[in-house]
Amino acid sequence: MLSITGGASTLGMPERNTLQMLQDMVNSQGGVKGPDGQMHRLDVVIYDDQSDESQAVLATTRLINQDKVAAVICCTTSGATMAAIDVATRSQVPLISLATAAGIAHPVEQRHWIFKVPWDDSMVIERILQYLQSQKLQRIGLLTVSTEYGDSARQAFESLRGKYGVTIAVSDRFNTGTTDVTTQLNRIRVSNVQAVVVWALPPETAVAVKNYHDLGMNIPLILSHGVATKAFIDAAGPAANGATLPAGKILVVNAIPASDPQYEALKQYSQLYPQRFGGPLTTFGGHAWDAFWIVEHALEKAGPDHAALRDAIEQTKNFAGITGVFTYSPTDHVGLAPDSLVMVTIQNGAFQLLSSQ
Amino acid sequence: MELWQQVPQWIISGITVGTIYGLVALGFVVIYSVTRVINIAQGEFVMLGAMLTITLANSLPLVPAIVLAVLATAAVGAVIERVALHPARRAATVILIMITVGIDIVLRGLALIIWGTQPYALRPFTPGPPILIGTGVITRQALWVIGIALVALLVCFGFFRFTLLGMALRACAANPLAARLVGIKPERMALLAWAGSAGLAALGGAVIAPITFGTSAMGLDLGLRGFVAAVMGGLESPVGAVWGGLVLGILESVGAGLSSGLKDVIAFFVLLVVLILREVNVTRLARQLMHRPQARTAGGQ
């Protein structure tokens, strides 16, 4: 269940497209081969939660009780996921989330049925902090959006920065849908920081990048992995050049060496998706790819029984996906490590890998 | 940098954002004063203006693109009036407001299908670096926004005051029955009001787009702020609408400068206070003067 309309639709649409594409691909090859040796057709039922939690609850209930799905892939936003977790746990159906909040997979004792694909925000932030440390950037300004996305990042920054010797000199917020953050950026501009981190989704980040440019700022600009899409570059225009961000390897797929364990998966996805949809490759679509294959492989092993399926998912080891290499365990329902993220920079309207980072 | 040194930037940002709100508010005022309808979908006209301009500017030079976008949006406004509001013109105000909410949903949905969710950029009208004013900066496009808003305001003012059509519109607003008796058709005036208001909003959108990017979801927030600005200005006065927009923009900017998270809260809180103060002064007075027909004709009794 995805957010195809509403505030998170930038993320939900590529997710939806990817799932549809994979469903067709699997079925055209005869379907899923279950543990009984038979081929079964795979049906992916997709609902839109309109980025609204009540809808999320209703749709999840419908998926579980009406459509009787084997597993639920939900949701695009953290808020919707949190609302749906209760339903899935009560009904004892495995749920794989495409959202980033840490609370989704932690505390793992209470999340027996819940798994997630995207990195924990703390992981992404740790990657950024690693980068900052390697570039000897110690005083930063932090600008976050006032949603749970920005919020959880802020918390992660505060708790992890000490380890990497970084101080947050100026810290500010802005709302979703804002058309101007000049005031906030100006505060950062006039203080003595060495870099500025802007953490938001594409629409607001594009505005921020533009304001940054208009203010004539030139300290290093680091963005969130939420803008790791070509659409962002198109919107922000030349003002985005020079910005750095952590991203999944899918963004710079052409620069990934064949020795990388994710090479095959990346190559396949980067050919199939644009072929069918024409649109750009996104991390979010990549999350959907990973969720799909994790469930599919588990179905092959264990069939659609909820408990068995859940166990099979938890036993996923070294699955090379788009987001990273997954290994779940009873104590880890996130399954990833920070090295699945790479630092990329925007140059000449495209993402470039920053190799040594 | 000291706090007071940031003030110029606050003011500049506030004025830039405020003229945007003022343009949106202007459209509200036009529709409201002629038809008594509060058009919740007003923000979507701004969005349409921005998105159409962006799309057309890919194949046309900038000025024809803007003109075409404005005309197209005006046409959309006219169609909406005919199709959705005219049939319901006798309904209660609440119903009419709700209809505009439904229209807002439809317009946003259509925009989502056509343009998707990502932001689109439009190059500024004149290229060049921003201009430094003291400790603040103002972009060239912001100057365009302010300039065009002023021109739009003057044209509006002149239109309503000095042209026959403008006076007919105002007559309709004051007393539709009397207007009808002298040969003015309120229905045609309503159509004009919607078309004009939509076109005006579209112009605003086209001018704003280089600064804020066009997204299919940009309408609602802008519409809300514009509504607030319009009411601050009195809902019937174009000048008031633009002033309201400016004040709102500056309040927001200063609020953001002092404590960014509370930006919205400060603006709306001050708004509430302003409204209540107004009520105590204005409406009690209005009650005395013109609340019931008897009281009005008491002057003639």
Add this chain to the structure above:
Amino acid sequence: MRRHQFILWVLTTVGFLLTPLVLGIYELTVLDFIMLRSIAVLGLVLLTGLTGQVSFGQAAFVALGAYTSGILSTRYGLSPWLSLVIALVVVAIAALLVGIPLLQLKGHYLALGTLALGLITSNGLVELHGLTGGPSGFGNIPAFSVFGLMLTDPPTYTAFLALCLALSLGLALLVADGRLGRLARAVRENELTAECLGVHATGVKLQMFLLAALLSGLSGVLYAHMVRFLNPTPFDFTTSVMLLTMAVVGGMTSPWGALLGAAVLTVLTEALRSSVPGTTAEQQVILFGALLVLLLIFWPQGVVGALQRIAARLRTGLRRPSPPIAADSTAQPPGFASADGGRWLQAFFGQDKATAQHAEAEKATTLLQLSKLTCRFGGLLALDQLDLTVPLGALLAIIGPNGAGKTTVFNAITGIVQPVVGTMMLDGHVLTGLPPYRIARYGIARTFQNVELFPQMTCLENVLVALEADAPQHFWNMVLRFRQTQQQEQEAQAQARQILAFVGLEHAQGTAAGDLPLGQQRALELARAIARRPQVLLLDEPASGLNPAERQQIATLIQHLHAQGLTIMLVEHAMDFVMALANTIVVLNRGQKIAEGTPEAIRQDPAVIAAYLGNPEQLGSLPPLASRSGGAT
């Protein structure tokens, strides 16, 4: 509450309670959401539908209820039941704090004010991290439990919600059908007239606002303990709009509309989720919006309105013609046209403290005193230092040319217009500066030049509003003092019927006031004035637009009322009417009094003739009443 409403209420409650036995988990979940929303929308129906106050901020109260209960039961470990109660108290306090200033605003300003409230609340939820968990919200909210049974799954929670809905619906029905609902509708239809009848409009609006807030808050609490996770997203402007949409679609004229609207829209959203094959989610959203617009254009009364129309059509089809009312029915009080009219009126007026007031007032002979009364409208001086003394028991007519200020005098006395200079005293009480409802409660009633009724309410209801204006029921009394309320209702209705019979409108008691012909509308206005048991009656052109026979009847009625001891002031242009009735005439011209005296004196006063009456030869000797039609210049 009428019987058929009650039966319907019982059936609905039982129906909802039985659903867990019949429906699957998914359908029950949908039903849960329908019920949650219905509770909130009930409040909106009462506030917007009944009282006519538009609110875009109900989501704020939903949020307040949800978060208060959620925070209290998680962070402070209180029992959910206790949290529920405290949350409702908090919501009530907030509603009063916010409502008192906001309800002074009218129309779209109120809409904007509530909109601002909603946005501030929404923002506050995001910003006050320490309290609310900010944008991420918080979870682990405990569920309600009854004797150890946890109310978590749809079947148990559905039953629980059904009970809550039943209580809310019952309360709403009691309020809507009772005294408070009537007063609210009067305020919606014609607030100024209601105030002139003694209704404290702001008080009524505040009660409804409070009730709407409480219902919204309850809805929020129930939501919090059902989903058991809260963040700010569900409580934004879109939600307020959705609630209002549900009210409109269902039909705002009746509490049932709340359930219907919530049901229709929730089911619609669910059905559109995947039913129309081949459509994507984006297209579904457009369909929803288009459907909404269509419903509003063609069904603005909502589902309830459509049902009511169908029911009305069925009723007229099925109804047998009612037998004519026997002309000599002794059980009914006689109409005013007969000689017995006076006796009934005496009995009616003797029934209450009006007599005590009379006894008091008899100590002085002056009842109403206006001194140096000056009223301005912009640059126009409508009244110029007017001095007027109205003795107790007078029948005083004010005449004069157009623009003289006659109606302005009435407007000033009743508080509709505030004088710039001057004072007004009623029997020792200062009237200047008081709002209309306070003045009305001192015993001043008036009729209007253009008949001001509550057009969509029945004649009976019009009179009832006047009877009950002084003492609106608090909504909690509807439940707490149920039997007493019902009894009072019966008595009031009986009295109202008698009054209607007195003015000859008994046959029309169930007819909407706006449907009556003009003569009967004026009679209804008078009935309403009588119902106030006033000391002073102000009649503004009571005879205009009436034929001679109707005029005769009105004149007789006025004489009866005068004989009762009422002090009556009359503005009229029909000279025969005036001359025959009044014992004192005051002549105004251009805001100033130019003559005062008995009818004979006035008739011959040269200043009056010059300004108003015209050439004395034309007048001759005026024959008694009922032979001439109108007479003014």
